[in-house]
Amino acid sequence: MFRFLNLDLLPPWTDECATIAFSLGNSFQIVPVNEIISTEVLLAPLTPNSTATVSDVVHHLFTESTHPPVYFILAHWWMKMFSPAAxxxxxxxxxxxxxxxxxxxxxxxxxxxxxxxxxxxxxxxxxxxxxxxxxxxxxxxxxxxxxxxxxxxxxxxxxxxxxxxxxxxxxxxxxxxxxxxxxxxxxxxxxxxxxxxxxxxxxxxxxxxxxxxxxxxxxxxxxxxxxxxxxxxxxxxxxxxxxxxxxxxxxxxxxxxxxxxxxxxxxxxxxxxxxxxxxxxxxxxxxxxxxxxxxxxxxxxxxxxxxxxxxxxxxxxxxxxxxxxxxxxxxxxxxxxxxxxxxxxxxxxxxxxxxxxxxxxxxxxxxxxxxxxxxxxxxxxxxxxxxxxxxxxxxxxxxxxxxxxxxxNNLGYLQQHRPDLLAPIIQQNSENSVLIATTHKHHGQTGRMMGLAWEFTYEISPKNQSKHLVSPQFFLAHRSPETRSYATSVKILSNQLTEVPFSLDLWLVDFRAEIDLEPRQCTPDSKTHFRTGEYKYKLYHCPSIN
Known part of the structure; x- marks a missing residue:
């Protein structure tokens, strides 16, 4: 009973996102980096793929992951058998x-x-x-x-x-x-x-x-x-x-x-x-x-x-x-x-x-x-x-x-990653359009953002239809494998922020790089500079550009 009770209560955390995506025969490489993307684009690897085969599962595992294939093959057949809808x-x-x-x-x-x-x-x-x-x-x-x-x-x-x-x-x-x-x-x-x-x-x-x-x-x-x-x-x-x-x-x-x-x-x-x-x-x-x-x-x-x-x-x-x-x-x-x-x-x-x-x-x-x-x-x-x-x-x-x-009931210390704790904070403290940015090295960071996107899409949205609803966009600032630096991606993010004319709430989540937000006139929110559910976050308010 304990193993199945409230089984879908929490959104998937990063490792689960990897398991699901690879088991479906999908790749994380379809998610763009260094550009603003929607939740739909970010969650694309978690979309059931009717044309995927076991060969796709093994190929993506060996090229993008570090795990052997037995469980992922079984999970592929399992999800194929039940034909899950989104x-x-x-x-x-x-x-x-x-x-x-x-x-x-x-x-x-x-x-x-x-x-x-x-x-x-x-x-x-x-x-x-x-x-x-x-x-x-x-x-x-x-x-x-x-x-x-x-x-x-x-x-x-x-x-x-x-x-x-x-x-x-x-x-x-x-x-x-x-x-x-x-x-x-x-x-x-x-x-x-x-x-x-x-x-x-x-x-x-x-x-x-x-x-x-x-x-x-x-x-x-x-x-x-x-x-x-x-x-x-x-x-x-x-x-x-x-x-x-x-x-x-x-x-x-x-x-x-x-x-x-x-x-x-x-x-x-x-x-x-x-x-x-x-x-x-x-x-x-x-x-x-x-x-x-x-x-x-x-x-x-x-x-x-x-x-x-x-x-x-x-x-x-x-x-x-x-x-x-x-x-x-x-x-x-x-x-x-x-x-x-x-x-x-x-x-x-x-x-x-x-x-x-x-x-x-x-x-x-x-x-x-x-x-x-x-x-x-x-x-x-x-x-x-x-x-x-x-x-x-x-x-x-x-x-x-x-x-x-x-x-x-998710009250113990074993469950470390909790997107369900951060998403409501973003919902409650955002009055404008929301952009969530993170630094990115590999699909581990993609999965962390997927957990947030999933929570907004399937938990917060249905429960807040009569309220102001946050529909965030995301930016994955990818680290250059050659220079091992985020400088280029951070510069791209800064430039894209200046091209957004309307008011914006910028959430830097697990953002491990310096960024100059003065050109966009973004000011930090003194009330939100905390850590929750294994996420570190900082909110900036960026006014509209006349």
């Missing part, structure tokens, strides 16, 4: 595919736990945690590929745990499982390149097991059980190497440079604090969206969260320790903890070692999220069954329901 239906259909995969992750977690831990209770709790986790609900409600890749992580982890169990018994992994595992891993890489972190984390655990067995018997690593692991590793590596040319180009792509914009080595505490927030959201997310709720509500929610975690974490740790008393259970626990620890270590290695801050976005934590879910289920099952602490499960699921409602 308007809100398109957003619902685009998001519903992700929500569908999010729902599928619930029984997938049950199967994962049942096959590996062989406990119906743990399997049921795993499914319940996946169903109610605010992090899982958040990912499922966006038109993105993260719920599909979570399914693939679950499948890969199932094979991984079975392999660990068989290695411990010195038994050979069946050949059909090897082929299945290789296929899952190859599809995972073709769905999201960060699936490679899943593979590396699994590798770390195997290296640890191999080192342990090597000290017991040096010949073990050459025997049949380990040879099957080598087969899986070789097949997976071949599936990964296919993408190596694209991965090399991604490293230098402007689309991925945002993870390198900060200075995590100097501001070293910020990534750690962000990771804590993302971890908490896997279990609890109370109203904390300070952009649209009172500060005192955020403070109270934060205090309740800290108190709740302080109460529940020791009990969860006790439950995990109780479960790990048995030999095989200890093996499973060690493998899952090793996997999670390896994945988190990779995140911090990229963040602090390579200055690529992978903690900036909560969605990247999909890599180890299913392993966290099953560990939570193991702990809760122990509390319920052995430790007789049933109140903890009741409390967690009560909080989980509140957290789900928080996500559905």
């Amino acid at each position: 308007g809100l239906d398109l957003i619902w259909i685009a998001r519903s595919l992700s929500a569908f995969f999010g729902v599928a992750a619930i029984p997938a977690m049950f199967i994962f736990a049942k096959l590996t831990v062989n406990s119906t209770l743990i399997a049921q709790i795993s499914a319940a945690v996946m169903a109610l986790s605010p992090f899982a609900i958040y990912l499922a409600r966006e038109a993105r590929h993260y719920t599909l890749v979570i399914l693939l992580v679950i499948a890969s982890l199932t094979c991984f745990i079975k392999a660990i169990q068989l290695l411990d018994k010195r038994a050979t992994l069946p050949f059909w499982i090897c082929l299945t595992w290789i296929s899952i891993n190859c599809v995972g890489i073709a769905t999201h390149f960060f699936f490679s972190l899943t593979l590396l984390a699994e590798l770390f655990v195997f290296l640890g097991r191999g080192w342990s067995q090597f000290h017991k018997d040096k010949n073990l690593l050459l025997q049949s059980p380990w040879r099957r692991i080598y087969l899986v590793a070789a097949g997976t590596l071949i599936g990964c190497l296919v993408w190596l040319p694209i991965l090399r180009s991604i490293y230098q792509s402007p689309l991925t440079q945002w993870v390198s914009d900060g200075e995590p080595r100097i501001n070293w505490l910020e990534p750690i604090l962000r990771m804590l927030l993302w971890w908490w959201s896997m279990l609890i997310l109370l109203p904390t969206a300070f952009n649209n709720i009172s500060l005192w509500v955020v403070v109270i929610s934060g205090m309740v969260t800290i108190l709740f975690l302080g109460w529940v974490l020791p009990k969860l740790i006790s439950g995990l320790k109780f479960f790990a008393q048995d030999g095989e259970n200890r093996l499973i626990t060690q493998a899952l903890i090793g996997y999670i620890g390896g994945a988190i270590a990779l995140f911090f290695l990229f963040t602090y070692g390579l200055a690529m801050d992978l903690t900036l976005a909560p969605r990247f934590q999909f890599v180890y999220f299913p392993a966290v879910v099953i560990l939570l289920a193991i702990s809760l099952a122990s509390c319920w069954q052995q430790l007789q602490q049933k109140s903890i499960i009741q409390a967690i699921f009560f909080i989980a329901v509140i957290s789900g409602l928080t996500v559905v």
Whole structure:
């Protein structure tokens, strides 16, 4: 229910615009830069294209984006099947595919736990945690590929745990499982390149097991059980190497440079604090969206969260320790903890070692999220069954329901880009024609403006028919790839402003360049110089030219 409730309430944010446009087989290059354009022109890539094919989807992805094609191809077929008309239906259909995969992750977690831990209770709790986790609900409600890749992580982890169990018994992994595992891993890489972190984390655990067995018997690593692991590793590596040319180009792509914009080595505490927030959201997310709720509500929610975690974490740790008393259970626990620890270590290695801050976005934590879910289920099952602490499960699921409602009503901190918060501000503070200008490097900035254009077209316009209605135009000031400067585009904007004879309200949104507005006699509005919904904005009033 949480995954589909109010699914089309928010306008698409920039990454969703990219998913929808590319899945429709459209290109962002049809949107002009360095000229004033209408909302219709700006939203053209989000228009259903009946002539587009899978080849168009793949072509535009490989020439304009940094993502592998599997999810986009599936989304293309999905939207073709439902033949969405223009308007809100398109957003619902685009998001519903992700929500569908999010729902599928619930029984997938049950199967994962049942096959590996062989406990119906743990399997049921795993499914319940996946169903109610605010992090899982958040990912499922966006038109993105993260719920599909979570399914693939679950499948890969199932094979991984079975392999660990068989290695411990010195038994050979069946050949059909090897082929299945290789296929899952190859599809995972073709769905999201960060699936490679899943593979590396699994590798770390195997290296640890191999080192342990090597000290017991040096010949073990050459025997049949380990040879099957080598087969899986070789097949997976071949599936990964296919993408190596694209991965090399991604490293230098402007689309991925945002993870390198900060200075995590100097501001070293910020990534750690962000990771804590993302971890908490896997279990609890109370109203904390300070952009649209009172500060005192955020403070109270934060205090309740800290108190709740302080109460529940020791009990969860006790439950995990109780479960790990048995030999095989200890093996499973060690493998899952090793996997999670390896994945988190990779995140911090990229963040602090390579200055690529992978903690900036909560969605990247999909890599180890299913392993966290099953560990939570193991702990809760122990509390319920052995430790007789049933109140903890009741409390967690009560909080989980509140957290789900928080996500559905967009009151949490996970939803970062909110065009729906800025558009009403522009509507309320504009009395003249509106021009929204932004600096532009790639389709990421185009998508940010698309979110605003969508909100004005499909939300604000129908609700304000009897009032003064803002119908904004847009200007994308493109950065020169040769000079890496906005000077030329800013000059074009200044010249075009002088050619507009009527009164104009100019909104500079995420405008990262200096501009001289004196020739147009534009004056800043002292009341509007703020930031909301991850948008920075500044309003200028430009009088009519006699």
